[in-house]
Amino acid sequence: xxxxxxxxxxLCVVMLMMAAPAAWAAPAEQGDSDVPLAAKSFALSxxxxxxxxxxxxxxxxxxxxLSLDPDRLLHSFRLNxxxxxxxEPLGGWEKPDWPVRGFSxxxxxxxxxxxxxxxxxxxxxxxxxxxxxxxxxxQEALPDRGYQAGYLSAFPESFIDMFERNESIWAPxxxxxxxxxxxxxxxxxxxxxLALEVAVRMADWMTARMDRxxxxxxxxxxxxxxxxxxxxxxxxxxLVDLAAITGNDEYVRCAKLFxxxxxxxxxxxxxDCLDGRFGNTSRDGRxxxxxxxxxxxxxxxxxxxxxxxxRNAAETYWRLVARQRAYVIGGYTDFERFFPVTDxxxxxxxxxxxxxxxxxxLRLTQRLFAWSPGAEWMDWYERALYNHILAAQDPIKGxxxxxxxxxxxxxxxxxxxxxxFWCCVGTGMEVHARHGEAIYAxxxxxxxxxxxxxxxxxxxxxxxxxxxxxxxxxxxTVRLTFQCPGAATFTLQVRHPSWAEGMTIAINGNPVDAGxxxxxAHLHRLWHDxxxxxxxxxxxxxxxxxxxxxxxxxxxxxxxVLAGELGSxxxxxxxxxxxxxxxxxxxxxxxxxxLVCDDPSELVRHFExxxxxxxxxxxxxxxxxxxxxxxxxxxxxxxQAVYWHVLSSAAWKPQxxxxxxx
Numbered sequence: 001x002x003x004x005x006x007x008x009x010x011l012c013v014v015m016l017m018m019a020a021p022a023a024w025a026a027p028a029e030q031g032d033s034d035v036p037l038a039a040k041s042f043a044l045s046x047x048x049x050x051x052x053x054x055x056x057x058x059x060x061x062x063x064x065x066l067s068l069d070p071d072r073l074l075h076s077f078r079l080n081x082x083x084x085x086x087x088e089p090l091g092g093w094e095k096p097d098w099p100v101r102g103f104s105x106x107x108x109x110x111x112x113x114x115x116x117x118x119x120x121x122x123x124x125x126x127x128x129x130x131x132x133x134x135x136x137x138x139q140e141a142l143p144d145r146g147y148q149a150g151y152l153s154a155f156p157e158s159f160i161d162m163f164e165r166n167e168s169i170w171a172p173x174x175x176x177x178x179x180x181x182x183x184x185x186x187x188x189x190x191x192x193x194l195a196l197e198v199a200v201r202m203a204d205w206m207t208a209r210m211d212r213x214x215x216x217x218x219x220x221x222x223x224x225x226x227x228x229x230x231x232x233x234x235x236x237x238x239l240v241d242l243a244a245i246t247g248n249d250e251y252v253r254c255a256k257l258f259x260x261x262x263x264x265x266x267x268x269x270x271x272d273c274l275d276g277r278f279g280n281t282s283r284d285g286r287x288x289x290x291x292x293x294x295x296x297x298x299x300x301x302x303x304x305x306x307x308x309x310x311r312n313a314a315e316t317y318w319r320l321v322a323r324q325r326a327y328v329i330g331g332y333t334d335f336e337r338f339f340p341v342t343d344x345x346x347x348x349x350x351x352x353x354x355x356x357x358x359x360x361x362l363r364l365t366q367r368l369f370a371w372s373p374g375a376e377w378m379d380w381y382e383r384a385l386y387n388h389i390l391a392a393q394d395p396i397k398g399x400x401x402x403x404x405x406x407x408x409x410x411x412x413x414x415x416x417x418x419x420x421f422w423c424c425v426g427t428g429m430e431v432h433a434r435h436g437e438a439i440y441a442x443x444x445x446x447x448x449x450x451x452x453x454x455x456x457x458x459x460x461x462x463x464x465x466x467x468x469x470x471x472x473x474x475x476x477t478v479r480l481t482f483q484c485p486g487a488a489t490f491t492l493q494v495r496h497p498s499w500a501e502g503m504t505i506a507i508n509g510n511p512v513d514a515g516x517x518x519x520x521a522h523l524h525r526l527w528h529d530x531x532x533x534x535x536x537x538x539x540x541x542x543x544x545x546x547x548x549x550x551x552x553x554x555x556x557x558x559x560x561v562l563a564g565e566l567g568s569x570x571x572x573x574x575x576x577x578x579x580x581x582x583x584x585x586x587x588x589x590x591x592x593x594x595l596v597c598d599d600p601s602e603l604v605r606h607f608e609x610x611x612x613x614x615x616x617x618x619x620x621x622x623x624x625x626x627x628x629x630x631x632x633x634x635x636x637x638x639x640q641a642v643y644w645h646v647l648s649s650a651a652w653k654p655q656x657x658x659x660x661x662x
Contacts, residue, residue, distance in 0.1 A: 035306045039373040039441040039448055041366060042457065044117035044189070047436030050454035050469070053390060053633070054435040060398035061432035062115055062124075065108070067417065070127060073105040074134040076154035081138040082145050091419030092579060099170040102154030102179065105131065107426030109182030113189035114433035128190045132183070136198050150205030152179060152198065163232075164213055164221050173258075174293075176206070177235040178426065184241050196245065203242050206235065207254040223262055233258040234290075236297030240304055252304055255297060263291065264298060267313040272320050274338040288333035289423070291317070292360040299367045311371070318368055321361065322380045327406050328544050328554040328642060329391065329561050329632065330384025331358050345549045348643060350585050353404035355424040358388045359431045366438055369450075373441070375518050378450045379498050379559075381438055385451070386473070387561040389431055391633035392424075400428030402581035408641040409590040411571055419579045439468070446491040448520070452478050452537065462488055464527075473560050473631075474613040478535040484527050492523040492533065499558050500537045507533055541604045541616060550600065552643045555607075555629055557614055562629035566590045566639035576637065590639035593622040596652045603646065623652055 049055040071087040076096050078085040089096050094104050109131055116124035139152045147157045159172040180202055186195035210218065222232055236255035243251035263286065266273040275285050295317045302310035324341050326332045331353025333339075339347050362381060369377040391412075392401035399414035402424040415425045440457050441448040447459065452472040458465050465483035472478060480492075496503050498518040505514045505521055508531060515521035523533070539558030546552035555562040567590065575587040595618065597603050607616040610628065618626040632642060 035303050035371075037303075037370045039370050039443050039446075041370070041437050041441050042459070044114060044434065044436050045120070046458045046460065047118070047439060048456045049118075049436055050456060050467075052454040052471075054432075054453050056395075057390060057393050057432045058115075058118065058435060060393065060395070061111070061429065062119065062121070064398045064417065065112055065115060065127070065429060065433075066123060068108065070130045070134070073108055074131065074138075076101045077105070077135065077138045077152075080145075080154050080156065081141040083138060083141055090421060092415075092421035092425075093423070094421040099155065099159070099172070100175050103175040103423070104178075104421045104426050105135075105154070106175070106178030106180070106182035107429055110178075110185040111426075111429035111433050113182070113185040114430060117189040118433050118436055125190045125192075128186045128195075129192060132186055132192050132195045132198065135179075135183070136194055139198055139201060148205055148208070150201040150203075150208075152176075152202050152205075160209065164217065166221055166224050173232040173235055176202075177238055177293075180206075180235065180238040180242070184238060184245070187245070199242055200246060203239055203251055203254075206239070207250055210254055210257045218257060222258065222260055233260055233297050234293035237293075237300045240297070240300040244304065252301070255301060258294075258297070260294060263294065264309075264313045267295075267316045267320075268309045270312070270316050272324075274320060274325065275340055285333075285338035288336055288338060288357040289354055289360060291338075292321070292357055292364060296360060296364050296367070299364060302371075303367075314364065315368060318361075318364055322365075324547070327353060327546075328556070329353065329387035329404065329406075330361070330380065331355070331388045331404050331406075332361075333357060342548055344547045345552060348406050348408065348546075348552075350405045350407050350410055351403045352406040353388060355388065355392045355401055355404060356427045358384050359427045362389070362431070362438070369438075369441070373448060373493070373520070375495050375498065375520060378438070378495055379518065382451055382497070382559050383561075385435075385438075386559060386633055391635075393428060393432065395634075395636060397577075399577065400425050403584065405584075406642055407589070408592045408643055408645075409566060409639055411568075411575070411587070411639050412636060413576055413578050413581070413584045413587065415581075416577050416579055420581070422581055424581075440466070446493050448493045448495075449480070450495055452535075462490065464488055472537065473539070473558055476537045476539055476558075478537065480533040480535075482527050482529065482531040482533075484529045484531070487526055487528050489526045490524075492527075493520040494523065494533075494535065496521050497537065497559065499539065499542075499556070501540075502538045504536045505533065507531065509534075541607060543600075543603055546643055551646050553595075553600070553603070553646055554642050554644070555604075555616075557616075557631075560614055561632045561642060562614070562616065563632040563635050564592060564627045564641040564644070565630055565635065566592055566627075566641060568638040571637065571639070592639075592641040592644070593625055593627055594645045594647050594652065595621050595627075596623050596647050596649055597621050598648050600646055623647075 049058060072090050075085045075087040075089050079096060094101050109128060112124040112127045142151055143149050151157050153176060159169050162169040163172055180199055183195045183199035186192045236258045239251040239255040243249055295314050298310045299314040321332055325338060333354060334347035334349050335351045336354050362384060365377050365381045388404055392404055394414040401412050401414055402422050415422060439451045439453050439455050441450060452470050454468055454470055456467045467481045470478040496515045496517055496519050501517055503514045505512050512523060541557050543553040543555055570588040578584060606619050606621045608619055610617050614631045616629045
């Protein structure tokens with residue numbers, strides 16, 4: 001892609017698509033880029049999940065998506081446009097009087113578009129086409145209500161006026177970005193030409209809206225917003241994506257207008273500015289999801305401009321968050337805000353780890369991997385995917401967790417199907433349709449195996465199919481089988497995870513060099529039809545301390561975080577399924593045992609494997625009773641502990657006496 005000025009008008013774009021539908025219908029592997037990418041993701045349509053936990057999660061998500069009524073999602077859009085609607089309003093953040101109403105439709109569009117690519121199921125395209133028709137009708141009707149041409153939302157344009165005047169208003173640009181992103185995804189994954197037309201009109205409105213605002217007022221509006229109320233720069237990512245499709249570099253110029261320089265100038269210089277400038281409480285650091293969305297926009301700007309400012313800021317953000325500010329599951333923030341890295345022990349609360357944060361960090365991680373492939377990125381991706389994203393979906397109803405509480409003795413609570421619609425519901429709808437994205441990647445001469453997830457890849461450009469069969473993480477073996485009818489020479493790059501000391505690789509039964517931990521093994525050869533690659537990924541039980549607090553530890557087996565089963569007494573459905581995620585704080589808590597061990601380095605020696613895979617039981621060190629550890633992503637509907645307080649025998653004595661007295 002080469003972005004150029006004076007992009008085509010909407011009519012020209014549509015005529016081009018009609019003249020050459022095949023060129024426009026194929027979804028991009030990864031967003032077009034002027035910067036050469038070292039590795040590219042495969043299109044979702046080229047990867048099919050096989051039986052396993054991620055396919056199960058995708059099926060639950062698909063069932064939920066198909067259960068929703070498009071007319072109910074369109075209801076507030078139609079009311080705002082003066083069009084009739086007999087649909088019953090949705091609840092939660094989609095109530096007709098809620099400030100961010102309409103964002104769920106954008107994320108639903110994206111989710112159905114991804115699901116169509118990931119499964120080939122035409123029902124999702126039908127949903128998308130119905131919604132696009134409805135949105136186009138609303139956009140056409142809105143000028144008759146006094147709105148500027150191209151505007152499209154379920155709330156009035158006056159919300160943008162309020163934002164520009166620095167009046168209190170909750171995240172209107174965040175909503176507009178979700179709608180624009182959904183339109184682009186509908187075009188890319190469902191070949192819907194009307195979606196592109198609506199998106200172009202909407203982006204033209206955005207550009208005109210930003211251009212009419214004086215520069216000082218624009219900067220003041222962007223820089224003065226309180227944490228969590230703006231999420232404004234996120235729209236830059238969608239604008240750059242649209243520029244890549246249409247060739248109109250006005251959208252790139254507009255995307256740059258949304259940058260918060262107070263945040264990204266320090267990050268571009270390698271400085272940590274995430275504690276923010278709003279005070280010293282847990283609510284006052286910079287907003288986690290807001291900043292990661294903005295960082296994704298900067299990463300996308302790097303790909304079309306090549307400017308080191310954007311890349312430096314994105315890479316600094318990732319390393320600050322993933323390496324210094326994340327809990328063991330990969331999630332981060334408390335009450336949605338960053339806090340000083342020295343204060344983790346003060347932040348084991350019931351509102352840690354907003355799920356949206358982690359989803360958007362996964363997207364950022366894929367971009368950074370594409371620039372410079374390395375195991376560091378995918379080691380973190382794997383951890384966050386299993387231990388936060390997979391753990392955040394209810395296995396019975398398919399609903400979604402907002403805050404993944406790290407408070408020992410807490411439990412998970414979920415959304416309801418029709419009366420929640422929080423941002424993390426939108427995230428959940430999208431992410432479980434995208435599990436095929438990061439498993440594999442490629443360059444001209446290499447195929448990367450990044451994740452050990454049962455799946456089948458069709459590398460169309462090379463005429464190759466790869467089938468990955470595994471029961472990982474329940475088993476430590478993986479088998480790849482190649483279909484290469486004409487034989488092919490390329491390098492298979494196999495991630496050697498940092499946790500897999502002693503990993504082995506065999507090709508057709510013959511051992512080969514597996515490389516070093518935390519790297520990729522390079523297997524270059526002429527591949528033939530029927531070739532097999534067998535991996536063994538040794539896993540061991542280990543501990544990881546809460547950052548800066550060695551007396552609080554979590555347990556992992558391989559990449560899998562283990563949590564304690566603490567029973568379910570007192571937990572009722574009203575605690576598990578919430579219309580308002582904040583009411584979770586009113587639910588019951590359990591008191592977890594402590595672990596008594598005089599030599600913390602020997603802690604894992606006091607755990608024995610249980611009968612079920614990935615499960616362990618402490619032996620004599622749990623006080624007042626021993627504990628069972630199970631995979632956190634499988635632990636639902638009961639109290640849990642991810643972090644454990646470790647005491648010496650001497651420190652336990654006074655507490656033991658207190659317990660006996662009670």
